[in-house]
Every structure is written in structure tokens, then in C-alpha cells.
Amino acid sequence: xxxxxxxxxxxxxxxxxxxxxxxxxxxxxxxxxxxxxxxxxxxxxxxxxxxxxxxxxxxxxxxxxxxxxxxxxxxxxxxxxxxxxxxxxxxxxxxxxxxxxxxxxxxxxxxxxxxxxxxxxxxxxxxxxxxxxxxxxxxxxxxxxxxxxxxxxxxxxxxxx
Amino acid sequence: xxxxxxxxxxxxxxxxxxxxxxxxxxxxxxxxxxxxxxxxxxxxxxxxxxxxxxxxxxxxxxxxxxxxxxxxxxxxxxxxxxxxxxxxxxxxxxxxxxxxxxxxxxxxxxxxxxxxxxxxxxxxxxxxxxxxxxxxxxxxxxxxxxxxxxxxxxxxxxxxxxxxxxxxxxxxxxxxxxxx
Numbered sequence: 001x002x003x004x005x006x007x008x009x010x011x012x013x014x015x016x017x018x019x020x021x022x023x024x025x026x027x028x029x030x031x032x033x034x035x036x037x038x039x040x041x042x043x044x045x046x047x048x049x050x051x052x053x054x055x056x057x058x059x060x061x062x063x064x065x066x067x068x069x070x071x072x073x074x075x076x077x078x079x080x081x082x083x084x085x086x087x088x089x090x091x092x093x094x095x096x097x098x099x100x101x102x103x104x105x106x107x108x109x110x111x112x113x114x115x116x117x118x119x120x121x122x123x124x125x126x127x128x129x130x131x132x133x134x135x136x137x138x139x140x141x142x143x144x145x146x147x148x149x150x151x152x153x154x155x156x157x158x159x160x161x
Numbered sequence: 162x163x164x165x166x167x168x169x170x171x172x173x174x175x176x177x178x179x180x181x182x183x184x185x186x187x188x189x190x191x192x193x194x195x196x197x198x199x200x201x202x203x204x205x206x207x208x209x210x211x212x213x214x215x216x217x218x219x220x221x222x223x224x225x226x227x228x229x230x231x232x233x234x235x236x237x238x239x240x241x242x243x244x245x246x247x248x249x250x251x252x253x254x255x256x257x258x259x260x261x262x263x264x265x266x267x268x269x270x271x272x273x274x275x276x277x278x279x280x281x282x283x284x285x286x287x288x289x290x291x292x293x294x295x296x297x298x299x300x301x302x303x304x305x306x307x308x309x310x311x312x313x314x315x316x317x318x319x320x321x322x323x324x325x326x327x328x329x330x331x332x333x334x335x336x337x338x339x340x341x
Contacts, residue, residue: 049301062267063301066292086279091205091299093198126167 022057023064030072039072042081046071046088047098055098172223195301197318204233204313205297209288212265214274220262220288226313230339231260232332233307234284235295235325238276240303246322250306251283254326259336263287266295266303308332310339 022040030036048064049065056064056071067088074084088096100106141149184190204225211219225231233249236243254261263284265273270289277284288294298307301320308317317335319327 052192062292063295070296073318089198089295091198092301093196093299095195124184 023060024057024068025065028065028072030076035072035075038067038081039075042071042075042084043068045085045098047096049092053098066118069089162246165319185281194320196268197299197308197320199315199318202309202315204309204315205292205294207288207290207297209264209290209294212268212273212287212289214271215270215277215282215287217284218286220286222262222313223261224286225309226311228311231262231309233262233264233298233309235264235266235300235303235305237266237288237296237303238272239268240266242322243304244276246304246324247280247283249323249325249328251281252266253332254283254325257333257336259340260285264290264294264298266290266300267292284295306332308335308339 022043024040024043030039040057044055044058046067048054048056048059048061048067050061050063051059054064056067070088071084074087079087085097094101100109102110163256195336204222206222208221210218211217220233225233232250232254236246250261253259261283265287265289273287273289298305299318304322306317306319306323307315312317316339317332319331323332
């Protein structure tokens with residue numbers, strides 16, 4: 001059991017580490033570790049424009065490499081994170097951002113799920129309110145039925161013999 | 162009355178969701194067709210040297226918008242759709258007389274020269290781009306084509322090869338309009 005777990009870990013761990021390393025090649029890495037970390041964090045937010053839903057940090061496409069180099073160049077030149085993203089948005093539009101910005105055209109995207117949740121909650125609320133308003137208990141037994149019920153229960157109870 | 166409307170709600174939700182999926186599956190919708198933001202912008206700043214061995218000058222921002230409508234085409238010898246597009250571009254440049262400028266993207270000069278020698282060179286200028294000019298133009302891959310107007314503004318951006326259908330329906334009418 002434990003052996004199996006170790007084996008699994010041994011197989012999976014390198015994959016996880018490879019994922020964390022991304023597609024950044026050694027010659028791209030900046031000397032300044034702080035700037036490099038900022039570049040990595042930014043790269044994870046930027047979409048590789050030819051690979052649909054991969055970030056430039058994890059994509060091996062040529063354009064992703066070009067954009068990674070560009071991000072680093074701009075950071076070294078003293079750009080803020082915002083300025084780097086704006087630079088790319090000016091050329092590729094919001095499409096280049098993996099996290100879509102909040103603006104009127106994306107309100108449905110951002111708030112849609114919560115609106116659906118609220119509608120669902122409202123539905124549940126209305127349902128239970130109607131349930132309470134309806135007669136909650138079945139009509140009581142008549143006196144005759146009470147006697148019959150008592151007799152039946154008596155008959156079935158073996159301890160009464 | 163309200164109760165009846167409430168029963169209709171699931172049907173309504175179904176219709177909305179189904180409509181959304183139908184749109185997503187529609188043959189007209191191409192998820193690779195990334196919206197461009199370059200339209201009506203001035204051409205970006207770039208300055209590219211000529212490709213050695215081709216015999217036409219390089220290309221820079223200053224060459225654009227000099228009172229002339231031009232086509233700017235990103236291409237590479239390693240790009241298969243570019244080869245397919247080449248004959249159509251040649252025809253378009255010949256037929257309309259609009260200067261066709263090339264930006265040779267991430268190519269070896271000798272490969273580009275050989276490619277043009279084999280297929281013919283319809284470009285009056287070609288800039289050699291090691292990669293950055295494409296980003297400046299918002300290009301995601303080759304081939305991509307732009308129409309630049311007399312004032313040096315980008316008026317049209319097409320991702321992928323220019324095929325006759327697109328040329329006839331979109332490019333030619335626009336060129337005519339811009340030159341009139």
C-alpha cells in the first residue's frame with residue numbers, strides 16, 4: 001500500500017515540477033530574482049495568442065517566447081505590471097489577458113453565475129414558503145379509527161401475550 | 162398566472178442555453194479568429210533591414226502612409242499557408258497596382274531568398290523581422306495581411322492566408338474605396 005503510494009509519487013512528482021518550471025528557457029531568465037519572479041507571475045496571466053488557453057509561461061510556441069522576452073525587457077526598463085499588460089492589450093486586445101477585465105461587455109461573464117445562484121435560491125425559498133402555507137399535517141383520525149389502531153397495535157406486539 | 166410563468170422558466174433557460182451552444186458550434190464562428198484591435202490605428206513603429214540576397218529595400222514606418230494605399234503582408238518561407246497565398250497576392254498586386262510590402266517573419270535570409278526565387282517576388286519592399294515587429298503589429302502568426310491607407314492608418318487586418326473569396330469580397334472593395 002505504502003509502496004504503491006511512493007511509486008505514484010515518484011511518477012507524478014517530476015510532472016508537477018515540470019509544470020511549475022513552465023516553458024521558460026535558461027537564456028530568458030533575468031539575473032534579478034525579484035524582477036524574474038514578477039515576470040513569471042505576469043507571464044502566467046498572459047495568454048499565448050496562438051494556443052488558445054495556455055499562458056505564455058507554459059507555452060512553447062515561438063510567439064510565447066517572444067512575449068516572455070518582451071515582458072522581461074519592459075520590466076527591466078522600469079514598467080509597472082499594469083503598464084506591461086496595457087502594452088500587450090494595446091496590440092492584442094483583452095484577448096491576451098487570461099483574466100478578463102471587468103467592464104460592461106463582461107458583466108454577464110462576471111456576475112452571470114451569481115445571478116443564476118440568486119435565482120435558484122429564490123426558487124428554493126418560494127418553494128418552501130408554499131409548502132409551509134399548504135396544510136402541513138394530515139387530518140386527524142376519528143375516534144373510531146383511534147380505537148381500531150390501538151387494537152391493531154396491541155395484536156402485533158408480542159410482549160403483550 | 163405567475164405560477165404558469167414560473168413553469169415556463171426552465172423552457173426559457175433551455176432556449177437561452179441551447180442558443181448559446183448553437184452559436185458556439187456554428188460553422189461561421191472560428192475560435193482561432195482572434196479579434197483585432199489594430200483597425201484605424203496608425204502603423205506601429207518599426208524599422209526593418211532588407212533581406213540579403215533578395216534585391217528589394219527593407220521596410221520601416223516611414224515608408225508607409227506616404228500618400229499611397231499599400232498592402233503589408235507577414236510571411237515566411239517555412240509557412241505552408243504562405244505558399245498557398247503567394248499566387249493570390251501576386252495576382253492582387255498585379256491587377257490593382259497596389260504596392261505589396263512584405264515582412265519576412267523569423268526566417269533565414271537564404272531560405273527567404275530561395276523561396277522568392279522559386280515562386281517569384283511580388284513584393285516591392287521586404288523587411289526582415291526577427292520577431293518583435295510582429296508583436297508591434299498585433300500579429301499572432303504568419304500569414305497575416307494589413308491594408309494601410311494614405312495617411313498611414315491600418316484599415317484592414319486579415320489573419321490567415323488571403324484566399325480569392327476574401328480578396329474579392331473584402332480586400333478589393335476596400336482598396337477601391339480607399340484609392341477613390
